[in-house]
Amino acid sequence: MIPLLLWRCPLCATDDALEQIARRLRGDLLRCRNCGAEWRVRRVPGDNFYLRLIRGGQSDERSITAWYDAMKATVRLAPITDPALTLPAGETLYLASGPARLQAEETDPLFFPGPWPAEAARADKREVQGKTVGAGRLFLTDRRLIWQGEAATCAFPLTRLNSALALVDDGLVLMVEMRLYTVRFLTESLLKWVTCIALVAPQVEAATGHRIATSHF
Amino acid sequence: MKRELEASARQQRRAVWLRLGRRLGGERLLFLAGRVLVHLKIEGEERIQTEGACLFAFNHVSQPADLLVNAVIRRRRPDVYIFGAQGLQGQNPLALFLERLGDHEAEQRMLRAYKARGLSGGELLRGCRILRTGGAIAIAAEGEITWDGRLQHPLAPGAAWLALRSAAPVTPIVSCGGYDLQPRWQMDRLWLPGWLTIRVGRPIHLGHELAAGTDSQVVAAANQCLWEALAALLSQG
Numbered sequence: 001m002i003p004l005l006l007w008r009c010p011l012c013a014t015d016d017a018l019e020q021i022a023r024r025l026r027g028d029l030l031r032c033r034n035c036g037a038e039w040r041v042r043r044v045p046g047d048n049f050y051l052r053l054i055r056g057g058q059s060d061e062r063s064i065t066a067w068y069d070a071m072k073a074t075v076r077l078a079p080i081t082d083p084a085l086t087l088p089a090g091e092t093l094y095l096a097s098g099p100a101r102l103q104a105e106e107t108d109p110l111f112f113p114g115p116w117p118a119e120a121a122r123a124d125k126r127e128v129q130g131k132t133v134g135a136g137r138l139f140l141t142d143r144r145l146i147w148q149g150e151a152a153t154c155a156f157p158l159t160r161l162n163s164a165l166a167l168v169d170d171g172l173v174l175m176v177e178m179r180l181y182t183v184r185f186l187t188e189s190l191l192k193w194v195t196c197i198a199l200v201a202p203q204v205e206a207a208t209g210h211r212i213a214t215s216h217f
Numbered sequence: 218m219k220r221e222l223e224a225s226a227r228q229q230r231r232a233v234w235l236r237l238g239r240r241l242g243g244e245r246l247l248f249l250a251g252r253v254l255v256h257l258k259i260e261g262e263e264r265i266q267t268e269g270a271c272l273f274a275f276n277h278v279s280q281p282a283d284l285l286v287n288a289v290i291r292r293r294r295p296d297v298y299i300f301g302a303q304g305l306q307g308q309n310p311l312a313l314f315l316e317r318l319g320d321h322e323a324e325q326r327m328l329r330a331y332k333a334r335g336l337s338g339g340e341l342l343r344g345c346r347i348l349r350t351g352g353a354i355a356i357a358a359e360g361e362i363t364w365d366g367r368l369q370h371p372l373a374p375g376a377a378w379l380a381l382r383s384a385a386p387v388t389p390i391v392s393c394g395g396y397d398l399q400p401r402w403q404m405d406r407l408w409l410p411g412w413l414t415i416r417v418g419r420p421i422h423l424g425h426e427l428a429a430g431t432d433s434q435v436v437a438a439a440n441q442c443l444w445e446a447l448a449a450l451l452s453q454g
Contacts, residue, residue: 002402005364043397047412048397064365068364165332167302
């Protein structure tokens with residue numbers, strides 16, 4: 001749905017505020033729960049989708065690509081707080097997820113203490129098997145990604161994060177050193193996470209020289 | 218888990234229809250359906266090399282467009298290898314889809330793209346061997362489906378790396394108008410009808426004299442060259 005792409009209202013810049021309302025035989029509506037803005041969705045076959053603002057401002061029709069650019073222009077890393085997370089002094093929280101599910105390699109000692117089957121422990125990375133860790137929340141700070149789950153909590157320093165890539169429309173694949181993790185967000189856009197990690201990545205590189213590869217956004 | 222099951226069921230339903238189509242007329246029916254449903258036009262198909270090493274690099278706008286691009290390539294080059302994403306559970310959605318479609322050799326023609334930095338290295342080496350022995354590979358050069366319909370910049374480095382290492386010519390192919398068929402932000406819905414044009418460019422050589430000793434700057438330069446070739450094709454017509 002469109003809120004996967006437009007994960008923030010391009011007008012009031014509120015995250016996760018847009019909802020798409022499907023309508024039979026008419027163009028879908030896109031509505032902001034925060035500012036009340038409303039768009040009518042129109043598809044032009046062979047071209048693109050167009051969103052016409054019909055409430056909350058002057059009538060304005062642009063392609064979804066142009067609205068996406070307008071949304072991206074509002075994105076900045078801004079410090080936030082979350083009652084569920086206490087950080088040491090000097091560390092800044094940028095993003096806190098809603099409910100999510102984490103999957104890790106079945107031989108990951110952080111989540112699945114051994115012993116593991118011998119063939120699993122020796123598995124070529126290309127044959128690696130994932131296993132569900134459970135539900136929880138993910139947090140992004142200027143130094144770490146923190147997973148706070150029902151079963152376990154752990155923190156990954158960004159200097160150990162090699163890549164953060166979107167798996168189609170499904171989940172965020174993190175490669176921490178040589179370990180793979182997949183996070184599936186249940187109520188929000190994975191593109192938001194890709195975008196924010198990509199914005200933090202240059203800071204990490206400037207401070208430590210460590211590069212984090214991310215998907216395009 | 219529920220989402221995965223739903224996705225699998227959706228894929229299974231699509232595969233049933235496609236398998237039926239295959240029985241009724243194979244890819245001829247796919248092209249007929251393409252013409253009727255998405256006004257498919259193919260330009261420059263004769264530029265697809267029927268023999269010898271070749272890398273077919275195409276843009277990655279949506280799954281239906283990719284299906285037709287690959288069908289166009291396979292029509293002239295049936296032995297082509299393809300890259301498909303590999304998940305953390307070992308699942309390979311493209312191989313599974315092709316198997317459900319009745320293509321039982323899909324696994325053998327498949328090169329696996331892993332969703333993490335560096336993990337596809339082994340498959341790139343395998344791809345390089347295929348090209349050096351005169352094979353052909355089709356690869357979505359952007360690495361990921363576009364979110365907003367535009368050609369992503371820069372491209373993923375795999376296509377340029379393969380071309381430099383193997384000195385194989387690269388044939389750029391673009392699908393224009395495929396984005397609105399099934400955008401990445403709504404993959405559970407197919408929007409019809411559509412207007413899709415598949416355009417095949419002239420084969421290019423990405424610095425074959427540099428086949429040995431590539432480094433990141435050479436790959437980046439070759440990558441830019443390929444991006445420009447794809448962008449130029451997209452802007453035609």
